[in-house]
Amino acid sequence: MTTLFFATDIHGSDICWNKFLNAGKFYGAGVLILxxxxxxxxxxxxxxxxxxxxxxTLLQQEFQLEGEAEYQEMVKRVRSRGYYxxxxxxxxxxxxxxxxxxxxxxxxxxxxxxxxxxxxIAARKLAGTxxxxxxxxxxxxxxxxxxxxxxxxxLTLAEGKVIPLDSHFEMISSGWSNRTPWNTxxxxxxxxxxxxxxxxxxxLKNPQLAVFNIHVPPHKSNLDEAPELDENLRPxxxxxxLKPVGSTALRSAIEKHQPLLGLHGHIHEGRGHSRIxxxxxxxPGSLYEQGVLxxxxxxxxxxxxxxxxxxxG
Amino acid sequence: MSxxxxxxxxxxxxxxxxFDAFVYAFFSINLVTLGLYIFSQMxxxxxxxxxxxxxxxxxxxxxxxxxxxxxxxxxxxGGDYVWQSRILGGGIGFILAVTGxxxxxxxxxxxYGDMLRHIFLTPVLALLGARDAALWFSQTNHGLFIATLLTxxxxxxxxxxxxxxxxxxxxxxxxxxxxxxxxxxGLLLGGSPEAFQAGLESNSAALFGTDAGIYNATAAAGxxxxxxxxxxxxxxxxxxxxxxxxxxxxxxxxxxxxxxGEVRGATDFKRNFAGMASALVVxxxxxxxxxxxxxxxxxxxxxxQANGAWWNYAWGLAESQPPLPVWPYPALLAAFLxxxxxxxxxxxxxxxxxxxxxxxxxxxxxxxxxxAAAFDRLLPEKVAEVDERxxxxxxxxxxxxxxxxxxxxxxxxxxxxxxxxxxxxxxxxAVTYLGTTIxxxxxxxxxPDMYNASPIxxxxxxxxxxxxxxxxxxxxxxVFLLYQWLFDPNAMYGIxxxxxxxxxxxxxxxxxxxxxxxxxxxxxxxxxxYRKRKGLDLDKVxxxxxxx
Numbered sequence: 086m087t088t089l090f091f092a093t094d095i096h097g098s099d100i101c102w103n104k105f106l107n108a109g110k111f112y113g114a115g116v117l118i119l120x121x122x123x124x125x126x127x128x129x130x131x132x133x134x135x136x137x138x139x140x141x142t143l144l145q146q147e148f149q150l151e152g153e154a155e156y157q158e159m160v161k162r163v164r165s166r167g168y169y170x171x172x173x174x175x176x177x178x179x180x181x182x183x184x185x186x187x188x189x190x191x192x193x194x195x196x197x198x199x200x201x202x203x204x205x206i207a208a209r210k211l212a213g214t215x216x217x218x219x220x221x222x223x224x225x226x227x228x229x230x231x232x233x234x235x236x237x238x239x240l241t242l243a244e245g246k247v248i249p250l251d252s253h254f255e256m257i258s259s260g261w262s263n264r265t266p267w268n269t270x271x272x273x274x275x276x277x278x279x280x281x282x283x284x285x286x287x288x289l290k291n292p293q294l295a296v297f298n299i300h301v302p303p304h305k306s307n308l309d310e311a312p313e314l315d316e317n318l319r320p321x322x323x324x325x326x327l328k329p330v331g332s333t334a335l336r337s338a339i340e341k342h343q344p345l346l347g348l349h350g351h352i353h354e355g356r357g358h359s360r361i362x363x364x365x366x367x368x369p370g371s372l373y374e375q376g377v378l379x380x381x382x383x384x385x386x387x388x389x390x391x392x393x394x395x396x397x398g
Numbered sequence: 399m400s401x402x403x404x405x406x407x408x409x410x411x412x413x414x415x416x417f418d419a420f421v422y423a424f425f426s427i428n429l430v431t432l433g434l435y436i437f438s439q440m441x442x443x444x445x446x447x448x449x450x451x452x453x454x455x456x457x458x459x460x461x462x463x464x465x466x467x468x469x470x471x472x473x474x475x476g477g478d479y480v481w482q483s484r485i486l487g488g489g490i491g492f493i494l495a496v497t498g499x500x501x502x503x504x505x506x507x508x509x510y511g512d513m514l515r516h517i518f519l520t521p522v523l524a525l526l527g528a529r530d531a532a533l534w535f536s537q538t539n540h541g542l543f544i545a546t547l548l549t550x551x552x553x554x555x556x557x558x559x560x561x562x563x564x565x566x567x568x569x570x571x572x573x574x575x576x577x578x579x580x581x582x583x584g585l586l587l588g589g590s591p592e593a594f595q596a597g598l599e600s601n602s603a604a605l606f607g608t609d610a611g612i613y614n615a616t617a618a619a620g621x622x623x624x625x626x627x628x629x630x631x632x633x634x635x636x637x638x639x640x641x642x643x644x645x646x647x648x649x650x651x652x653x654x655x656x657x658x659g660e661v662r663g664a665t666d667f668k669r670n671f672a673g674m675a676s677a678l679v680v681x682x683x684x685x686x687x688x689x690x691x692x693x694x695x696x697x698x699x700x701x702x703q704a705n706g707a708w709w710n711y712a713w714g715l716a717e718s719q720p721p722l723p724v725w726p727y728p729a730l731l732a733a734f735l736x737x738x739x740x741x742x743x744x745x746x747x748x749x750x751x752x753x754x755x756x757x758x759x760x761x762x763x764x765x766x767x768x769x770a771a772a773f774d775r776l777l778p779e780k781v782a783e784v785d786e787r788x789x790x791x792x793x794x795x796x797x798x799x800x801x802x803x804x805x806x807x808x809x810x811x812x813x814x815x816x817x818x819x820x821x822x823x824x825x826x827x828a829v830t831y832l833g834t835t836i837x838x839x840x841x842x843x844x845x846p847d848m849y850n851a852s853p854i855x856x857x858x859x860x861x862x863x864x865x866x867x868x869x870x871x872x873x874x875x876x877v878f879l880l881y882q883w884l885f886d887p888n889a890m891y892g893i894x895x896x897x898x899x900x901x902x903x904x905x906x907x908x909x910x911x912x913x914x915x916x917x918x919x920x921x922x923x924x925x926x927x928y929r930k931r932k933g934l935d936l937d938k939v940x941x942x943x944x945x946x
Contacts, residue, residue, distance in 0.1 A: 096407075104943040111943045126407040144853035165851050171403075181403070188403045225407045267406050307784050313562055322418045322565035351408065357773045357782065375472055375848050377484075378943055384933065394775045394934050397484075398943035 086391065087251045090114035092380035093300070093350025094223070094371035097125025097167035097196075102203050104378040104398055109216035111398070112382050116250060117216060118243075120350040121223020121260035121300040122371075123203075124196045124230065125167040128188070130181075131156070133174050143168075166374050169195035193229060200230050204237045211239040219243040223300040223351065224262035224271040243298065245281070247288040254345070254385055255295050257285035262301040262351055263332045266318060279334035292342035293363075294388055302349035303336035305329045307359045308368035311352050339364050346383065346390060356395065369395050419654065419673025420680075421572050426653035426759060427677060429685050430575065430752035431513045434728060436646040437689075439820070441625040441706035443640050443890070445632030448686050450640035454648055455682045457641070457875040459675060461831065463868035464838045465652040466670040471841060471852040471865075478834045479770055485837035485844050488940045492776060493918040498830025499767040500798070501914040503760050505823045507802040508809035510553075510757055511546030516725040518750040519545055521733075524605040524724070525743045533606065536724045543810035549757060550799055550806075556758035557765065558790045564758045571755025578748025579688065582732040585745070586691035589735040594695050597734035598722075601742075606723050613700070615721035620703020623710035629689060629698045641875075642882045642891055646824045649831070651678045653759060667853050692728050695735070701726065713817065761798050768794040775934060776925045815906045821893045822907050825883045826914065832876045839869035 090108045095101035102123075109117050131150075132140040139150040141159055143166075150156050163170045171191055173181070181188050211218060220234050221243040234242040241248070243258035250256050259281055261271045273281075282299070289295050302308040309331030312320040320326075330352065339347060339361045347366035349355075356370025356379060369379040378398045384391040427433075437447060468481050478499065483491030515535045523532035535541035556564045589597075595613050602608040609615075632640075651674040692701050704726035710716040724730070729749040733742040769791070772782035781793045808816040842849040842863040849855055849863070857864035884894035889901030896902055926936045 100945045103945045107943050107945070112938070122408070126404060128403040128405075130403070146853060146856050162851050165847065189405070192403070192405050262408075265408050267408055269406055269408055305786075305789075307782075319415065322422075322562075322569070326562040326565045327560075328562055357769060358779065360779075360783065372472070374851075376851070376945070382934075382939065392929075392932055392934050394929070394936070394939050395773050396939040397480075398939075398941065 087116060087254065087385045088112070088114045089116040089118060089250065089296075089383050089385065090380055090396075091118045091120060091298070091348045091367070091383065092369060092378055093120030093348075094122040094353055094373060095119070095167070095378070096122055096225070096371070096373045097164075097169065097199065098373040098376060099164045099199075100376035101167075101373050101378045103206065104376075105380075106207055106210045106218075108378070108380065108398065109211075109214065109218075112396070114382060115216060117218040118256075118258075118298055118348060119218070119220045120298060120348060121221050122225040122350065123220070123222060124200070124226050125169055126225070127168045128171045128191055128195055129163045129168045130178050131159070131170050131172045132178060133172060139172075141170075164199075165376050169199060171195060193227060196227060197229055197233070200233050204233055204240070207237060207239050217241065219248060219256070219258065219298070221258040221260045221298060221300065222271070223260040224265065224269045226260065227270055245285060247285060250296065250385070253294055253387060255289050255291075256298050257282075257289065257295060258298040259285070260300040263330075263334070265330075266314065275332065275334040278332055279337065282334060282338045286338065286342055292344055295342070295344040295346075297335075297339065297344045297347045297364075299332075299335055299347065299349060301335060301351045302331040302355060302368050303339050303347065303361060303366060304331040304333040305336065306331055306349075306361060306366050306368075308349055308355045308357055308366055309352050310355055312354075336361065339366070345385075345388075348381065358393070358395070365390060365393065367393065367395070372397075416669050416673050416676070419669070420677050421569060422654035423651045423674045423677030424572065424681060425568060425752075425756045426650040427648040427681050428752055428756045429647075429681050429688065430517065430579070430729070430749060431510075431756055432647040433681075433685055435509075435513050435516075436643060436820075438705040438726065439709055440640065440643050441620070441623065441627050441702045441709065443627045443643065445636035445640045446628045446630040447640070447644075447689060448630050449632050449637045450644045451648075451682050451685055453634075453637050454641050454644045455678055457872065458645070458648055458651065458678055460868040460872035460875070461649070461835075462651055462671055462674040462678065464835055464865060464872050466667055466674065467854050467857075467865035467868070468834070468838055468841070469670050470667040470854045471845075471849055478830055479767060482833045482837050483940060485840055486833065488937070489919075489922055490833055492771065492774075492922045493915060494830045494833040495767055496771060496918045496921070497914045498827045500764045501801075501917065502823055502826035503764045503798065504801045504805040505809070505819060505910075506760055507549060507553075508542070508546045508806040509820060509823060510753075510760055511549040511806060511810075512542055514549050514753055514757075515541060515545035517727055517729065517753055518746070519548075520724050521727060521730045521746045522743065522750075525739055525746060529605065529607060533723055537719070539811045543807060546806040546810060547803070549760075550802060552754070553757055553761045554795060554799065557761055557795055558788055560789060561762060564762065568755045568758070571751040574748050575751040575755060578729070578745060578751065579684070581745050582729050582749065583688060583691045585732040585735045586695040589695045589732075591695055591697055593735055594697075594731070597736075598731065601734040602722060608721060608723065612721050616707055616726075617700055617703045619707035619710075619716075619718075619720055620700075620705070623703070623706035623716065625699075625702040625706030627702050629693050638878070639882070639888060639890060642821065642879050645828070645879060646821060648678065648681065649824060649828065651675070652831075653763065688728070692731075696728070696731050701728070701731075714812070761795070764798050765791050765794045768797055771921075774940075775929055775936065776922060815904070816910075818892055818902075818904055819907050819910060821883060821891055822911055825880065825893060826911060828876050828879055828883075832873060832880070835869045835873040835876060839866045839873060842866055 141148045160170045218240045248256045309329045310327040311330045312324045313326040313328045343363050349368045353371040355368045358367045367381045369381045380396045383393040479495035520532045520536040707720035711720050733745045769782045771777045859867040886894045886896035889898040892902040893907040
């Protein structure tokens with residue numbers, strides 16, 4: 086029997102990363118899978134006012150900090166939401182406001198700095214445990230993190246690979262998504278996604294005993310319902326109007342090959358499970374900003390799923 | 399100068415329109431359906447209705463603070479179920495959420511049906527000349543039951559359409575309904591008591607075949623029924639006692655709260671608050687204006703007497719049929735001020751949009767709770783399945799529809815006194831709110847990291863977290879309501895076990911509510927035990943993973 090724990094879309098949250106690494110021991114899972122979108126969405130400037138004083142605006146609230154203890158406490162608070170603290174001066178901040186390229190550079194630097202810390206934590210926590218960890222960066226993740234995952238002694242970069250989970254089951258993985266309104270790092274047209282999936286599926290011994298670890302959910306699976314947006318990216322009807330935004334290429338692949346299990350993310354509010362034919366598709370959703378690690382615990386035996394449950398740790 | 403740099407990433411959307419949030423909340427505390435329906439039943443209360451509306455709105459503003467705060471700390475998380483589960487424990491969260499957001503909606507269905515027949519079916523049929531059909535719907539148990547089945551068909555249709563299309567329908571209904579209300583108020587303000595009396599006599603005779611002198615006969619029947627509710631006045635103590643009735647109408651500005659999206663700052667907290675609070679305030683003002691317009695032309699005393707005459711008969715307290723053989727619907731009474739059948743029909747159709755724009759709420763939230771329970775493995779996987787062809791959650795819908803038909807039949811035919819359960823529909827929801835309110839009070843202390851990382855952490859009253867202070871006030875209000883409903887010391891509500899010797903001891907109500915909580919507890923503990931036998935420890939899957 087293989088027990089796997091799947092989580093996704095932790096978006097830079099230190100708390101969720103630590104919980105993910107601890108989930109194997111906590112739930113008794115031998116395989117951990119992170120479905121993508123590991124990196125944070127925002128950098129929060131810590132404005133150095135001199136004399137050990139700082140000004141920080143978090144969630145539209147202004148904080149005046151004094152001393153190292155308050156500074157570190159705020160760093161922790163910012164990191165808990167998946168944001169990146171950045172110490173700066175009023176002059177530099179004014180300059181950054183006018184220069185998107187420099188901001189992008191800071192983003193990359195901060196993402197990689199935190200990611201490096203994460204790799205160290207993972208090595209420390211998982212070394213010698215025998216727990217296998219598979220990671221496939223999602224559409225929101227910069228390409229620079231792939232190499233760091235490759236270098237990790239305890240993580241396996243799963244993107245584009247066929248990975249045997251045990252003697253019965255194999256897994257294919259991809260963090261690429263269909264097009265979004267945000268033009269993110271890893272997105273492409275549906276025909277390209279279809280080719281990406283078929284290339285991996287061709288390497289499977291038995292697709293019906295496969296796990297499709299694909300970041301984007303299949304179209305019209307009820308796991309892909311996102312708020313409908315107007316042309317200004319404003320949710321229509323106070324967020325009450327939802328529309329399916331999943332991948333049609335993935336849906337076709339699932340309908341055609343009927344894998345045992347689909348593990349998805351991407352749509353944070355799409356928590357749930359559904360069936361496409363015989364395939365059980367799961368999206369555990371994400372509450373990373375609250376430091377809650379939502380996941381799915383799945384037990385695989387011989388040629389079937391023995392049990393599964395969505396977790397909220 | 400920017401205080402936050404955001405990169406390109408999925409889901410970074412702008413805030414939704416406060417107006418859209420307002421529309422959803424505005425329909426949830428629906429003046430024309432919930433409001434006029436329950437005000438009409440309050441004919442025997444002392445105290446002024448305007449004061450009661452203002453006082454209840456004051457307390458419910460604290461509910462808005464509590465829910466806006468919870469959304470700010472734990473947005474998009476699934477609402478009461480998750481808030482309570484995370485803060486108070488999984489069992490409490492499940493039992494209170496499924497009773498308040500699912501089971502009790504079975505009882506709401508016949509109430510929706512009762513409103514449908516009174517504000518749409520009966521007046522429209524009468525205006526179209528189908529007098530017998532109109533009176534059949536209005537007066538018979540069969541009529542109520544069929545109206546309930548029609549309600550089920552309509553809300554099922556809404557479910558099949560999906561939230562996206564329903565939201566569009568709701569917006570059209572909002573503007574149409576407001577137009578209808580403006581016409582009604584215009585008719586009332588432009589008319590005179592004498593014109594109304596004459597219009598009532600002629601139209602009632604033409605539409606329903608009533609005898610001459612219906613105005614005086616109705617007033618006499620209402621007086622006999624004990625109609626005393628005033629429009630204004632009433633001491634604070636007397637007004638307080640009206641609140642367990644009034645909240646049937648306005649306790650739900652948070653009904654869409656579970657759907658609100660990502661909160662990234664204090665502005666979003668304020669937007670949540672503004673959407674719900676403005677709905678409460680605007681509805682209260684509109685309600686007061688409507689009541690004043692009614693008082694001006696229909697006459698407050700007559701309006702309440704007509705209500706008393708109707709409900710006294712409907713509740714079986716009077717044997718003879720009321721002189722006005724239909725529910726005294728203010729829009730219909732206002733329409734009697736014009737001789738134009740076309741305008742009368744237009745008024746009724748426009749006003750019915752208040753029902754059509756609101757009725758979808760009965761199942762849309764329920765199906766979400768059914769799904770959430772299935773995702774937590776507390777229900778079979780099948781109940782969360784969606785039919786691929788129609789996009790309809792067939793089994794979840796059946797879990798709403800089938801019990802609703804049974805409860806509707808009990809209600810329509812008043813089997814075991816089910817017609818007395820109206821306020822129980824609000825009581826069970828209030829219990830759910832109380833659980834959430836307690837969770838909100840404890841949130842800053844039970845989940846300090848989560849709370850401190852939220853945009854509401856800085857809002858304090860005398861050094862105490864705003865959400866806790868608001869929670870204590872709203873929680874106190876709920877406890878007062880529950881005490882009044884359940885122990886009914888003044889023998890006024892009839893849904894509890896009255897400790898007043900003259901009060902009603904409503905065994906049906908208590909058993910019904912007990913059964914709902916019993917079913918919820920049985921599902922929770924039953925499925926937990928079943929899953930455990932299958933190797934799934936549900937306590938474990940909801941426990942927090944160590945983060946160190």
